[in-house]
Amino acid sequence: PQPDSYATVVVDKANNVTRRLPVYSAQKTGALNSRRAYKGSVTYLGKTGPLDMQGVLDRILAHSATAQLIANKIAIHFVTARPSASYVKSLADTFRRSKYDMKILMRAVFTSPEFSADAGYRSLVKSPVEFMVHGARALEVPSLSKLIAGSGSGMGQSLFDPPDVNGWPNNESWISSNTVVERVNFATGALAQVKGSLPSPLDAVHHQLDGVLSPQTASLFNQAADDRARWFIALASPEFQLK
Structure with a gap:
């Protein structure tokens, strides 16, 4: 495919060696022509x-920041929004020693005291x-897949379409006046979409919310007119948005 433009990239700063590379504004299919591939020496991450591709990966993995970055992302997703530097370093060291297993x-995350x-x-x-998946499982309604697929974008998460290569944000970034609505x-x-009877909302409080409700949520739940209203309060509650 024809590129949309070209960019000049420095491959060896010390010797002022540059290469002109194609730039595509949209994803296009292509093929590697090994005869045209650059086979000379390049400087990458200090070496x-x-x-080749494997060499690039090896050098990325050899860099100390790689394990640190992955460990930090894992800790933010599974443990706490603001992991301590010492905790991240401990996870990163374990990850690096395991050769990125x-x-x-x-296992280090789930068995740590922080978890x-x-x-x-x-x-x-x-x-x-x-x-949404937690809600569908709680209601025991597997047929909500179409609703789930169509509702994510309004909450800020279009399935299989992250905003950039970093993926989606975490935690507080998901909550705004619009996304809560x-x-x-x-x-x-x-x-x-639930036409028949619903699972017991009282069981939901114990199984889905650990039986731990704020006074405000508990008051609304107890004053609800019927099970459907109780389920709505459970699903829309602040407690159900957290993990």
Whole structure:
């Protein structure tokens, strides 16, 4: 495919070696022509020499910041929105020593004191997908898949379409005046699709909310007219948005 433009990239700063590379404004299919591929020496992450794709990956993994970055993202997603530097370093060191074994990293996360600490309880915000899937499972309605697929964008998470290469944001970034309304609308739409009887809302309080409600949520729940209203309060409650 023809490129939309070209960019000049410095491949060897010390010797002022540059290469002119194609730039595509949209994703296009292509093929590698090994005869045209650059086979000379390049400087990348402080090392100079011939470099293929595996060499690039090896140098990225050898950099100390790589394990630190991944460990920090994992901690933010599973443990706390603001992990301490010492905790992230401990996870990163474990990850690096394991030669980047994700199973070992996740075991270190789930068995760490920070994971079960009181300070981490309900300190994270469910992503829209987590919120919707949790709601569908709580209601025991697998047929909500179409509603889930169509509701994510209003909450800020279009399935399989992250805003950039960093992926989606975390925690507080999911909550705004608009996205909260969309979450409430999803709860309304989900309940509207349940034609038969609902699971016990009292069981939902214990199984989905750990039996821990704020006084405001408990008051609304107890004053609700019927089970459908109680389920709406449970799904739309602040407690259900957290994990």
